[in-house]
Amino acid sequence: MKKELLMGTALVSTLGAASVAEAVTATMSGNHQTGMEFDSPTGGTDTNAQINDNNFTVSLSETTDGGMTISSSFKVMDENTKEDYDAGFTLAFTDGSKLDVLNAGNASGSHAVSIPGSAGAEGVANTSTNQAPTGLDFMTGSTALGVEYHTAADFLADGLKASISISTDNGAAATATYKADSHVAIGATYVTDLGDTAVTLGAGYSQVEGSKTGTAVNDDTGGIHVGLSAVTGNLTVAVGFADGSKAGVQDTGGNEYTAEVVKAGVKYVTGDLTFNVGIASGEADDHAIGGSDGADDSQDVTSASVSYAVAAGVTAILGYTTTESADEGLATDDGSAWYIGANMSF
Numbered sequence: 178m179k180k181e182l183l184m185g186t187a188l189v190s191t192l193g194a195a196s197v198a199e200a201v202t203a204t205m206s207g208n209h210q211t212g213m214e215f216d217s218p219t220g221g222t223d224t225n226a227q228i229n230d231n232n233f234t235v236s237l238s239e240t241t242d243g244g245m246t247i248s249s250s251f252k253v254m255d256e257n258t259k260e261d262y263d264a265g266f267t268l269a270f271t272d273g274s275k276l277d278v279l280n281a282g283n284a285s286g287s288h289a290v291s292i293p294g295s296a297g298a299e300g301v302a303n304t305s306t307n308q309a310p311t312g313l314d315f316m317t318g319s320t321a322l323g324v325e326y327h328t329a330a331d332f333l334a335d336g337l338k339a340s341i342s343i344s345t346d347n348g349a350a351a352t353a354t355y356k357a358d359s360h361v362a363i364g365a366t367y368v369t370d371l372g373d374t375a376v377t378l379g380a381g382y383s384q385v386e387g388s389k390t391g392t393a394v395n396d397d398t399g400g401i402h403v404g405l406s407a408v409t410g411n412l413t414v415a416v417g418f419a420d421g422s423k424a425g426v427q428d429t430g431g432n433e434y435t436a437e438v439v440k441a442g443v444k445y446v447t448g449d450l451t452f453n454v455g456i457a458s459g460e461a462d463d464h465a466i467g468g469s470d471g472a473d474d475s476q477d478v479t480s481a482s483v484s485y486a487v488a489a490g491v492t493a494i495l496g497y498t499t500t501e502s503a504d505e506g507l508a509t510d511d512g513s514a515w516y517i518g519a520n521m522s523f
Contacts, residue, residue, distance in 0.1 A: 281323045
């Protein structure tokens, strides 16, 4: 309770001293994407399905007499959750730094380099017991009661930006599934030019402490990631690596794993066409907490897409993904999937 009161007092005092105008500025944005997925699992039955992704977001902001900008947003429609009102406040200061308050996220994940891959919505379903990750930010947990501070540009050196975040227990009761109680994380991005090439280097570290019923947690989530992106004209090439661990996985919450993932991708834009190709290779050694085994989970995913700008805000997408997976060393859920659809954004 003390932590919640301190957090609330800090937020109210900060906003109360802001001298906000009577009405804020509201802007709207969103997208409507729909298409067909054709899923062909190895050894299974081919399936077809319509895939939708609809989002409508309202962003609110206002600037105080002192020059500080206060902003927030809410999503009123989402294909999966239907609504999302969890955004907190962002305070942007005159020196270029920012402070996110409530649901601030994780500073390590904020600096994960974007790796090109298929722009489509296709994918091959994987068994829930396969713990092998395919993203660089698989260990970046947080709670709603958190803050993240972002430095201004050119922090300590030209082209460098950094973030730090913390969060505390949200008060939810522990269950058999692992839940985050607190976290601390740091991240940084460095941007520079090498001749005609713009180079971006991103890295982060995160440590999460959590709880669950039944078995004591002795190996909480934690890990690092690093990524490099190079843009030369219309060509983008990016690579990334992440390594981390997590406790309390699977339905019983009695397992832990160590995992790593390597990603690489290429994007090329020519006129109205955008070509994406990406690969991701992840491995995880999951076992009972305090135990060990020699059988790993794995996922190897290769994806590609072609996007065509039909008109302003309208993009046609053709995507393809192929997956090879293993659970406890045994091949499972291999297959491929196609996607054809279009996205309309505003």
